Amino acid sequence: MPTPRFPLQEAPEPRSSRQLMEDALHTMHGGSPPFQWVENNGESHIGCYAPLSYTPTMTAHFFQLAKLVYLPSTVKPRNRELAILALFSELRAPYAVYCHRGVAEKVGLTGEQYEEGLKGTVPRGLSREEEMAYRLGKVLTTMTGPLGEEVWQEARGCLGREEVVGIVHLIAGYRWVAMLEQVNGEDERWEH
Structure with missing residues (x-):
């Protein structure tokens, strides 16, 4: 596996970003998401979640929108x-x-x-x-x-x-x- 481009420990607010993502994913999926989103060693997020941890203010709004789009009243x-x-x-x-x-x-x-x-x-x-x-x-x-x-x-x-x-x-x-x-x-x- 290549070196992470967005290591979690170098993110501006690593703990709050991780918690925000975890809470949002839990809400969106009605429990734990059916996929891995944090590396096994815990040192970085995976996929789209890794760069999101570097923009905490934007990430909060990103997940507000994501939760709205996931509502069954928005799209079945x-x-x-x-x-x-x-x-x-x-x-x-x-x-x-x-x-x-x-x-x-x-x-x-x-x-x-x-x-x-x-x-x-x-x-x-x-x-x-x-x-x-x-x-x-x-x-x-x-x-x-x-x-x-x-x-x-x-x-x-x-x-x-x-x-x-x-x-x-x-x-x-x-x-x-x-x-x-x-x-x-x-x-x-x-x-x-």
């Missing part, structure tokens, strides 16, 4: 994980893929569905609404201009305006998560 949990899965079919973020594999399982997605989604294919066995959540996540991830009218009408019809906007917030947030992981550097442990 299965739709959330399907939209995130679509994003990860387009962006390379192996640690985040590892983390969300367990989260997706908790909301009832099978390993086969997860693998199909990672390959960029709408997973089989989904409702029309869930298929739209996946497809919208993919469109938003690759979008470089205005959302097309046809996609908007279909998404609004399947999901409703509130959930569409919730998925927009979700994809924007997870692009941020992916970028933080990528800045943290290469870590082949999470490749599957």
Whole structure:
């Protein structure tokens, strides 16, 4: 394993950052998260969490937003994980893929569905609404201009305006998560 780019002991407020992250993850996942986020030796965080420990003020707000996006009233949990899965079919973020594999399982997605989604294919066995959540996540991830009218009408019809906007917030947030992981550097442990 390479030397950590963001060792915890050099972070501005290592204890408070770690506690903030731990509390937020516990709230978001209804208990311990189904993934490892601190190195076994405790000397650094993993993935997106490592660089976050270097911006304590921003990190507090990051997790406020994360907790809001995770609420079932913002985006239904299965739709959330399907939209995130679509994003990860387009962006390379192996640690985040590892983390969300367990989260997706908790909301009832099978390993086969997860693998199909990672390959960029709408997973089989989904409702029309869930298929739209996946497809919208993919469109938003690759979008470089205005959302097309046809996609908007279909998404609004399947999901409703509130959930569409919730998925927009979700994809924007997870692009941020992916970028933080990528800045943290290469870590082949999470490749599957």
